[in-house]
Amino acid sequence: MQTDLCPSAIEAIGNTPLVDLARITREMDGRILAKLEYLNPGFSKKDRIARQIIADAEASGELAAGQTVVELTSGNTGTGLAIVCGIRGYPFVAVMSKGNSVERARMMSALGAEVVLVDQLPSSVPGQVSGGDLELVEHETWKIVKERRAFRADQFQLKSNFRAHYLNTGPEIIRQAGGQIDLFCDFAGTGGSFAGCSAAFKEHNPAIKCFIVEPEGAAILAGQPVIYPNHRIQGGGYAMPHLPMLDPSHVDGYLQVSDHQAVEMARRLAGQEGIFAGYSSGANVAAAVKLLETSFKGKTAAVLICDSGLKYLSTDLWE
Numbered sequence: 049m050q051t052d053l054c055p056s057a058i059e060a061i062g063n064t065p066l067v068d069l070a071r072i073t074r075e076m077d078g079r080i081l082a083k084l085e086y087l088n089p090g091f092s093k094k095d096r097i098a099r100q101i102i103a104d105a106e107a108s109g110e111l112a113a114g115q116t117v118v119e120l121t122s123g124n125t126g127t128g129l130a131i132v133c134g135i136r137g138y139p140f141v142a143v144m145s146k147g148n149s150v151e152r153a154r155m156m157s158a159l160g161a162e163v164v165l166v167d168q169l170p171s172s173v174p175g176q177v178s179g180g181d182l183e184l185v186e187h188e189t190w191k192i193v194k195e196r197r198a199f200r201a202d203q204f205q206l207k208s209n210f211r212a213h214y215l216n217t218g219p220e221i222i223r224q225a226g227g228q229i230d231l232f233c234d235f236a237g238t239g240g241s242f243a244g245c246s247a248a249f250k251e252h253n254p255a256i257k258c259f260i261v262e263p264e265g266a267a268i269l270a271g272q273p274v275i276y277p278n279h280r281i282q283g284g285g286y287a288m289p290h291l292p293m294l295d296p297s298h299v300d301g302y303l304q305v306s307d308h309q310a311v312e313m314a315r316r317l318a319g320q321e322g323i324f325a326g327y328s329s330g331a332n333v334a335a336a337v338k339l340l341e342t343s344f345k346g347k348t349a350a351v352l353i354c355d356s357g358l359k360y361l362s363t364d365l366w367e
């Protein structure tokens with residue numbers, strides 16, 4: 049008899065469901081289709097890039113058997129890498145700001161990672177990772193890479209981040225939606241999921257409009273001044289003026305979402321749709337609602353539900 053077994057949790061990554069948020073859009077003209085990335089083994093979309101980074105580095109010979117892997121992470125990429133490295137036999141060191149929620153560090157440790165926590169800047173707010181905090185983490189990451197002659201799984205630089213979404217997430221959405229999407233909006237951290245999905249969408253149909261989502265007050269990609277670097281939307285909005293992953297010709301516009309709007313929408317996702325997700329997922333859906341309420345009435349928007357609400361139990365998201 050044929051079986052449908054995954055040889056490991058790595059093969060359980062991807063092919064997540066696409067859900068029509070028909071309750072949130074009930075009073076609106078248009079549809080929002082949400083890809084439930086929190087159903088990946090590490091509860092986020094970043095499992096996909098972890099799998100791709102390791103597979104590509106193995107194929108190119110950049111990663112040797114048993115070599116240590118190091119990465120700077122807000123928790124999700126590190127969780128994905130902990131899973132993939134654990135299964136493939138690579139020691140993994142996750143370098144993370146103390147500003148990220150504690151659940152993430154605990155989860156990575158449980159999955160076998162060595163977690164190095166880096167203090168925030170004295171001016172930073174606990175629980176809110178700023179660009180300055182990230183610079184400190186970056187510095188510590190390179191130090192460890194040099195000391196241990198490790199492979200840096202650099203999600204900001206490696207094409208594998210783009211490829212994971214270009215080869216999988218984007219095509220999955222097109223297939224699941226029967227090709228029928230008009231809009232895509234995505235909260236940018238590295239910009240990898242925006243870049244990969246938008247490339248796949250534009251290839252399928254150049255008329256699909258793709259929007260980058262940023263925090264209100266930290267919308268540097270939209271060319272706005274950064275007056276609120278300590279926003280609460282974890283996983284992105286780092287106010288980095290240049291994201292190597294992004295192809296400007298695939299960006300049709302920029303949308304801003306406030307902390308309040310992201311939180312309110314994450315709570316509505318839980319309460320009305322049974323979808324328990326984090327801040328950035330709330331930001332993506334809030335941005336899609338803005339699009340449908342203004343210039344794009346009657347259209348279909350696709351968004352990613354980036355990670356699980358379980359990762360924010362220690363924050364004020366679920367007070």
Ligand SMILES: Cc1ncc(COP(=O)(O)O)c(C=O)c1O
Nearest residue numbers: 236237238239240241283328354
């Ligand atoms: C929860 C969450 N949302 C959104 C993002 C941004 O995704 P990307 O790096 O693909 O732009 C990240 C990235 O770490 C994340 O962890």
